[in-house]
Amino acid sequence: xxxxxxxxxxxxxxxxxxxxxxTNFMVDLMEGRLDSRAYALLLTQYxxxxxxxxxxxxxxxxxxxxxxxxxxxxxxxERIARDLQELTGSEEFTFIGxxxxxTGSAEAYARHLGRLDKPEQVIAHHYTRYLxxxxxxxxxxxxxxxxxxxxxxxxxxxxxxxLGKTKPYKDSYRLRLNDIAGTGGNEQxxxxxxxxxxxxxxxxLSELTSLxxxxxxxxxxxxxxxxxxxxx
Numbered sequence: 595x596x597x598x599x600x601x602x603x604x605x606x607x608x609x610x611x612x613x614x615x616x617t618n619f620m621v622d623l624m625e626g627r628l629d630s631r632a633y634a635l636l637l638t639q640y641x642x643x644x645x646x647x648x649x650x651x652x653x654x655x656x657x658x659x660x661x662x663x664x665x666x667x668x669x670x671x672e673r674i675a676r677d678l679q680e681l682t683g684s685e686e687f688t689f690i691g692x693x694x695x696x697t698g699s700a701e702a703y704a705r706h707l708g709r710l711d712k713p714e715q716v717i718a719h720h721y722t723r724y725l726x727x728x729x730x731x732x733x734x735x736x737x738x739x740x741x742x743x744x745x746x747x748x749x750x751x752x753x754x755x756x757l758g759k760t761k762p763y764k765d766s767y768r769l770r771l772n773d774i775a776g777t778g779g780n781e782q783x784x785x786x787x788x789x790x791x792x793x794x795x796x797x798x799l800s801e802l803t804s805l806x807x808x809x810x811x812x813x814x815x816x817x818x819x820x821x822x823x824x825x826x
Contacts (some may be wrong), residue, residue, distance in 0.1 A: 598768075603771060603781075606785050607785070610793065611792055615730070617799035617800060618800075619636075619799045624733070624734065624737050630681065631693065631806075636802060637681070639798055640670070640674050642701060643703050643798075644671045645704070646704040647720070647723060648669050649708075650716050650719075651664055651669075651716065654713050657713045658777055659777045659778055660720075663770060665757075667754075667757055668724045668757075673750040673753070676750060680747060682694070697801045699800075699801045703794045703795070714774070714781075714783035715783065715784075717779070718788040721771065721784075722795070727751070728760050732760070735752030735753075
């Protein structure tokens with residue numbers, strides 16, 4: 595029996611996915627060893643990354659290979675901006691603009707997205723970011739509230755209510771992945787670019803590790819870490 599492309603894509607990128615998922619920054623953030631500033635720092639990077647991805651998604655919206663994946667309800671840009679505004683404007687969480695820099699790795703990530711010229715490449719980043727948000731991202735949202743007392747009103751990036759139940763949407767998304775070859779798309783290009791997407795994300799999280807460890811970082815004190823939680 596021929597392996598479905600969605601399964602092959604997941605298997606082909608499993609090792610690098612696991613490596614990125616266990617970058618020190620993400621492990622420490624998820625286990626409550628950092629602070630609310632570290633989370634705001636992550637969101638700050640997402641402002642440029644999601645802006646670039648969503649601009650590219652609109653650019654390819656009518657492309658026959660990418661069109662099945664285009665869904666404005668997935669877009670996170672406005673939510674990220676609102677979440678950051680609440681965090682940075684709240685008396686409970688005190689940050690200053692200079693304390694939340696956009697990293698060089700985030701800018702490089704955004705520049706790479708801006709240069710994409712194949713629909714399969716856009717699919718790769720779309721898959722990596724949004725399917726991740728619909729999966730492990732849900733745990734991130736829950737743990738940020740638990741560890742750092744961030745209110746739900748500042749965690750709307752992880753709210754996908756408009757899509758309905760998450761599992762059926764993800765199942766449908768994987769069916770669309772399986773149809774890429776049928777729409778004339780090149781599956782190997784998707785795999786290759788998904789590897790690049792994880793590499794870029796890994797570089798971003800590695801840079802954030804050094805920034806989050808900076809002495810005297812602002813924000814709420816970290817909670818006592820619970821048992822480790824995995825992000826799938």
